[in-house]
Amino acid sequence: MSGRNEMSVQKIIDLDPMEIPLTTFFPAASLTALEGERALFDGAHVDFATGMARIAIQSHVLRVDGAIVLIDTCVGEHKDRPLRPTWNRRSGTDFLKQLDAAGHRPGDIDFVFCTHLHADHVGWNTRLDSGHWVPTFPNARYLAGKSELANWRKAAETEPEVNHGSYRDSVLPVLDAGLVDEVSPGEGFVEGTKIIPLPGHTLGQIGLEVRSGQGPDLLFCGDAIHSPVQVSHPEWSSFLCDDPALAVTTRNGLIERAARGDTLLMPAHLRAAPALGVRRLGERHQPVFCDCEGKPL
Template sequence: MDTENAQRLRLGDVEIIRLVEWQGPYAPARTLVPDAPARLWKEHEDRLAPDHWRPDGDQAVVALQTWVLRSGGTTIVVDPGVGDDRERPGSPMFHHRRSDLLDRLTRQAGIRPADVDLVVNTHLHADHVGGNTTGPAGGWTPAFPNARYLLPAADDFHFGPSNSYGGGRRLDDRLLYQDSIAPLHRAGQAQLWHGTHRIDARLTLESTPGHTPGSSVLHLDSAGERAVFAGDLLHSPVQILAPECSSCLCLAPARAATSRRRILERAADTRALLVPAHFAGAGAVEVRRAGGAFTFGEWAA
């Protein structure tokens, strides 16, 4: 894929812009989705390879990307990525990485940081919140000076000082909160929500816990067309085929599976385009029912 050009799609009255930072082999397939059997990948090789699985080496393929929505005159950035120059010692791929999101946003999409009205973090993992802020010269400050930042309240508690930064399990959790979340609170630009949160007549956030306590999805419903920006509810299309299989990154795998099945059912029944955070290739796909299970429909153009 040409990551130097933004991909654009319109659903109803909402324009969707996809900014791909990187995509490629990420981890062994059964490391990323431990319970998905080898036969499942092989049986669906024609749909999974090469965009989502490299059989030679058995590597799952993912993307790092940001979605931008323009709805009713509002510009919304969804999951602004890893950010630049972060201390992430527990995640070598993200440690001191430069994503250059602000440059790509301006150069590829024609959107300046000051033009952004709203930032949505579907959950508070390092590769979804790093672009919230810029710095560190003079300290970390909001990257989008005029934006409200919508943060799931359950994740803000879990990863914040009240829960001692994710219960003290990982140094990275403390670091990401301090450089990418706390500055939003200090600037008065953070808005916490729980349960559901309606952004406008077309866009609604819904809590889907499991991957993290506050993991969420963003529903789009406009002029009879629908999509669901599913965050990390799925990391690989193989989880459409086997929704009971959670990724190795889920904090509560069984709860994540319950949330995943619920969202897949709704996507299939409403013919909503499924837009997970890390699907490579086309990035988004329709979901179809197949008896009591699910299968792939058409990939996004």
């Protein structure tokens, strides 16, 4: 994924593939509805033989205007996640090695941008050090949505282990270290960036728009789109969405925007392709897998 105008994007993969039955992940979905586009999705995004949807749990490293921004931090290591066996007490993963191979040490990260605070987006916020959770990226400002943070803070008051325990082990330690900046839609933090609201999956989810001088803008859109099948079927919200109907409205807005051709979508869990464009097909839309400059793969 090469850059343009000093901008570059790299993926750091924590867990891939993660498989979930399509009809569990998206309760309104069916394989039959995807049959006409089987060639587009089979293998990378849906296994038609087993009925499993496939996603990746990964971070994006964005270099823009001289700053290094890590977008979402996956599952992490050593976290107690008994309800999700593939996330539970992981160790020996190569997440930090991949980051190093991409040219970045933990101390180099300037910003950690959290689209939302689910357990698969905050795990590497912290690491275990002598029995304590400490910030993995000690020189970073961690940017979290003000309303997203308020919602989880409130939930944790009555249920400290909320969200698989990730508020306690992956959010509170960076708050306590004074590394969190609460941000809101409309704000930016380096030249060319703007935070946008993406409510629905969680009510406080935010995205990051990165403007390019030439070529399409990049829109890091978290879990507003989990899988490219939702470009063809935006009405399929995930079983994890706080407000599934609002998630549909938000997703339709992103799809419409990308269909104009000036924006590429960067969903957190997109496998196999750097970026997602959208093509109009009459009243419908279809995903276009492309590089970060908008060139179809």
